Amino acid sequence: MADHEWKSGRARVPLPFTIVSYVVLAFFTVFTLFPLIWLGYTSFKPEQEIVANMVALPVNWTVRNYVQAWQLGEFGHLFVNSLIFCVVTTVVVVLLSLSAAFAFTKIPSRWTRLWFSFIGLGLLVTISSSIVPLFIAANYLGLTNTYLGILIPYVAFNISFAVYLAASFVRSIPNEVIEAAKIDGANYLQVYRLIVLPMSRPIITTIAIFTFHACWVEYVLVYMMSSDSSIRTVQVGLSLLKGQLSFNFGFLFAAVVIASLPLLILYLAFRKHLQTGFSLGALKG
Amino acid sequence: MVLAARSNRASYALLAGPAIVIYGLVIVVPVLYSLVLSFTDWAGMGVPNFVGFTNYVVMFSDPIFWWGLRNNGLVVLVSLIGQIPLGFFLAYVIYRRLVRHSGFFEAVIFFPALMSPVVVALLFGVVFAPSGLVAEMIGRATGNPMFSLTIFNTKNTAIIPYLIVLLWMYTGIYFIIFLANLQKTSPEMLEAAVLDGASEWNILKSLIVPQQIPVFLTSAIYAVAGSLKSFEILWIMTNGGPSYYSNVLGLYMIQNTFSFYKYGFGSAIAIVVILLSVFMILILSSIAARFSRRFEQGAT
Structure with missing residues (x-):
């Protein structure tokens, strides 16, 4: 039925409209894909060929760039750090944001309005814009070069948006379900654990994917907080490769591909969840 | 009853407390602490001296500050006249299924928004380098193999590559926002319009655009809020160079604080950046509120 309606709607599209649509889309697609495709094949190109012709496809495809990038970049260590930060932050953010959202939407309190807008203010600041105060505080507390110095800000800066997402979902859980459990003698903590958490699975996935992504691509905090390699992540390691082997960006691009694979997998597996998160108004550049 | 109320309060504190x-x-x-520091000459160690508004006065008389603000303004402009209209148009085309393979296009448009800023900066650093990809392509097209891309070295043009990158990367976000909102439009209304013989142009102009005005306004708020806050791409791509020509306020803050060890001054910049974005968001949201009120009145 719906399909039929669309077709009848589409039949009236005037030709110029269709042409303009295709031109804009084609332009945007080429513009989007070409740098990525170029990045992809250049990473398999030997250095001499890049120097000779930057645009052409490789003649002798090679994985040498990848071997070199993995070893010089110490990516094994970087991946472990990135994973630790992303997984721990994601778990903590999911638990804290859902519990706060549950309290805000289902436990009557005159404080809720105040706390909710207090947390909402966090949507206006990012790690980048508060990096100076963050660094000063972390330095004062001796938290630079420590895992906690990264994890605590990661949780704090991801919590506002997560609470906002979680509240819009938990609000829709019928009050009757919670009242029934209360009458059966459960307290709010039990309701949270036994009812709210299991029922919120769809929004938990969205929050988790979204938070994981935000942590994976974060750069400024780890860069500023790490004066040695102990807590460096994939993004920071990657940025430090820039100066090395400066003319061989085949090597640099191989590192870029290595660093981007987890994101590509995340994207292919969870595109819908990422889209939901972004469509609800995550702030980016 | 009193007991129940008390236990409610305890659970509330237990559940909402950790997040708050x-x-x-x-x-x-830290923001409040930084506000205090912004009135001092602290250099990262030793005892800070209270200097009143000196940092702010120095900042407002520094041409680099104003040039950074100018570049931040251009970033906002790229969102307002580039990313948002383009994102809307692309979303409309996909939503109305004006083209085939909409799933493919959807993926292509959205993907750059998910890439890491570091990766994007490294990639486009090479693309726009004086002897980078663009230079080589122009050189091959014009038969001048020694062609060097220098038009982005001047004061006025240094920010342009960054603006192009922003357009490339973040149009997808607005595309996704508009697509999600367009999909809430009732199909019956469109069907009725089509049956009444409305042209595609009329549907777009009289039905869809008025309906999406609140989304345009919220997108504008995101654009303004986001524009002041992120600078990592620029940091890696140009580090504000050549000279300070591609600087934005965020980079100005980082350089003063961590390269020149002027923590008090850096804190003052941080405060100005935060105040500036809060101020602009307040203005925009009051405009948005007035607009939507008028829109509702007009509709009834």
Whole structure:
């Protein structure tokens, strides 16, 4: 039925409209894909060929760039750090944001309005814009070069948006379900654990994917907080490769591909969840 | 009853407390601390001296500050006249299924928004380098193999590659926002319009655009809020160079604080950046509120 309606709607599209649509889309697609495709094949190109012709496809495809990038970049260590930060932050953010959202939407309190807008203010600041105060505080507390110095800000800066997402979902859980459990003698903590958490699975996935992504691509905090390699992540390691082997960006691009694979997998597996998160108004550049 | 109320309050504190506490400690306290530091000459060590508004006066008489603000303004402009209209148009085309393979296009448009800023900066650093990809392509097209891309070295043009990158990367976000909102439009209304013989242009102009005005306004708020806050791409791509020509306020803050060890001054910049974005968001949201009120009145 719906399909039929669309077709009848589409039949009236005037030709110029269709042409303009295709031109804009084609332009945007080429513009989007070409740098990525170029990045992809250049990473398999030997250095001499890049120097000779930057645009052409490789003649002798090679994985040498990848071997070199993995070893010089110490990516094994970087991946472990990135994973630790992303997984721990994601778990903590999911638990804290859902519990706060549950309290805000289902436990009557005159404080809720105040706390909710207090947390909402966090949507206006990012790690980048508060990096100076963050660094000063972390330095004062001796938290630079420590895992906690990264994890605590990661949780704090991801919590506002997560609470906002979680509240819009938990609000829709019928009050009757919670009242029934209360009458059966459960307290709010039990309701949270036994009812709210299991029922919120769809929004938990969205929050988790979204938070994981935000942590994976974060750069400024780890860069500023790490004066040695102990807590460096994939993004920071990657940025430090820039100066090395400066003319061989085949090597640099191989590192870029290595660093981007987890994101590509995340994207292919969870595109819908990422889209939901972004469509609800995550702030980016 | 009193007991129940008390236990409610305890559960409320237990459930909402951790999120509020960690958020308050990490986000609010350092900002307040930085507000205090912004009135001092602290250099990262030793005892800070109170200097009143000196940092602010120095900042407002520094041409680099104003040039950074100018570049931030251009970033906002690229969102307002580039990313948002383009994102809307692309979303409309996909939503109305004006083209085939919409799933493919959807993926292509959205993907750059997910890439890491570091990766994007490294990639486009090479693309726009004086002897980078663009230079080589122009050189091959014009038969001048020694062609060097220097038009982005001047004061006025240095920011342009960054603006192009922003357009490339973040149009997808607005595309996704508009697509999600367009999909809420009732199909019956469109069907009725089509049956009445409305042209595609009329549907777009009289039905869809008025309906999406609130989304345009919220997108504008995101654009303004986001524009002041992120600078990592620029940091890696140009580091504000050549000279300070591609600087934005965020980079100005980082350089003063961490390269010149002017923590008090850097804190003052941080405060100005935060105040500036809060101020602009307040203006925009009051415009948005007035607009939507008028829109509702007009509709009834």
